[in-house]
Amino acid sequence: DTEVTQTPKHLVMGMTNKKSLKCEQHMGHRAMYWYKQKAKKPPELMFVYSYEKLSINESVPSRFSPECPNSSLLNLHLHALQPEDSALYLCASSHDPRDRDTEAFFGQGTRLTVV
Amino acid sequence: DAKTTQPTSMDCAEGRAANLPCNHSTISGNEYVYWYRQIHSQGPQYIIHGLKNNETNEMASLIITEDRKSSTLILPHATLRDTAVYYCIVRVPRFPSTNAGKSTFGDGTTLTVKP
Numbered sequence: 001d002t003e004v005t006q007t008p009k010h011l012v013m014g015m016t017n018k019k020s021l022k023c024e025q026h027m028g029h030r031a032m033y034w035y036k037q038k039a040k041k042p043p044e045l046m047f048v049y050s051y052e053k054l055s056i057n058e059s060v061p062s063r064f065s066p067e068c069p070n071s072s073l074l075n076l077h078l079h080a081l082q083p084e085d086s087a088l089y090l091c092a093s094s095h096d097p098r099d100r101d102t103e104a105f106f107g108q109g110t111r112l113t114v115v
Numbered sequence: 116d117a118k119t120t121q122p123t124s125m126d127c128a129e130g131r132a133a134n135l136p137c138n139h140s141t142i143s144g145n146e147y148v149y150w151y152r153q154i155h156s157q158g159p160q161y162i163i164h165g166l167k168n169n170e171t172n173e174m175a176s177l178i179i180t181e182d183r184k185s186s187t188l189i190l191p192h193a194t195l196r197d198t199a200v201y202y203c204i205v206r207v208p209r210f211p212s213t214n215a216g217k218s219t220f221g222d223g224t225t226l227t228v229k230p
Contacts, residue, residue, distance in 0.1 A: 004158070042202060042220035043159065090158055103149065104218070106158030 006091050006107035014115055015081060021110045023074040023091030032074040033104065034066060035090040043090055049074060050096050081114045088112075119203045119221040126227050127197075133190040135224050137203030140184040147206045148179060149218065150188045152199040152226075159202065162188065193228045200225050 004025045013019045023032065030051050035043035048056035049068040063085075065077040074091055088111055094104040120138040127133040139148060149164040163170055163177045165186070170177045176189040190197055202223040 042223055044220070045218065088156070092158075103161035103164060105161070108158045109156075111156075 004091055004093055004105050004107035006089075006110050008110060009108065010111045010113075012113045012115060013078065013081065015083070017081075018077070018079045020078065021076040021089055021091075021112075023076075023093075023107055024072055025093040025105070026072055027093060027105065028071075029093035029105075030071060030096040031094045032068060033092040033094075034074070034076055035092065035106075037088040037090060037109070039087075047076075078112075081112075083114050086113045118219075119205060121201070121203055121221055121224045123222070124225040124227070126229055127190075127193045129195060129228055129230050130192055133193040133197065133226055133228070135188040135190075135201050135203075135226065136185065137188070138185045139203070139205050142183050142205050144183075148177070148183075148186050149204045149206050150175070150177065151202045151204065151220075152197075153202065153223075154196075154199045162201075164206075193226075195228050195230065198226060198228045 004023060007022045011019060032049045034046040036046055037043040045058050046060045047054060047066045052068045052071060063080050067075040067077060076089065088109040090109045091107045092104040095102045118141060125135065147164050147166050150162040151159040152162055153159045163172055163175050165177045165179050167179060167183060169179065177186060179186045188201065200223040202220050204218045204220055206218045
């Protein structure tokens with residue numbers, strides 16, 4: 001199984017809503033990532049978890065709150081978002097880069113629209 | 116992080132080889148070069164990576180210059196399904212960096228394979 005599964009595929013939320021994006025992998029990877037991608041732009045790294053601990057936060061606003069409850073799951077909790085936060089949110093996983101240099105596997109993304 | 120520079124777009128005839136260049140003149144000695152591609156609205160897909168030697172797999176070949184300041188991804192027999200945005204990425208090595216695994220996507224090359 002080389003899949004990274006993201007749910008939901010599409011999400012529309014209001015600016016006062018609280019929602020969560022979910023990501024799951026069963027490849028035994030110990031590093032997991034959240035990226036944000038705006039239309040016609042490359043993915044931008046948001047967070048990196050390594051062995052279930054947050055290792056990189058790219059100065060992301062606090063209205064985005066990541067959580068890694070176990071080695072297979074990664075969540076992104078959303079609260080009080082703005083319309084400009086509308087984007088494709090991508091999850092990825094890999095072997096921990098401190099262990100070895102390997103590729104990352106990406107999910108198909110969640111298309112988020114903030115209204 | 117080392118930056119990468121790629122042409123904005125390229126065309127290729129179906130069945131011909133597609134050669135996609137990437138400049139990474141500030142790459143450090145222990146940083147890997149990774150290539151991914153992203154077909155419209157899907158998650159990025161890993162293609163190949165290398166450090167200093169040329170690499171080949173079932174999808175592509177990677178040629179890295181001796182000074183490591185540039186590389187070329189070769190798709191030997193391009194098909195219409197290879198139409199995508201191709202990203203060349205320099206990946207922070209696993210050790211000793213505290214940013215191990217951090218990958219910054221450049222703007223990529225949009226490859227259009229034409230019949």
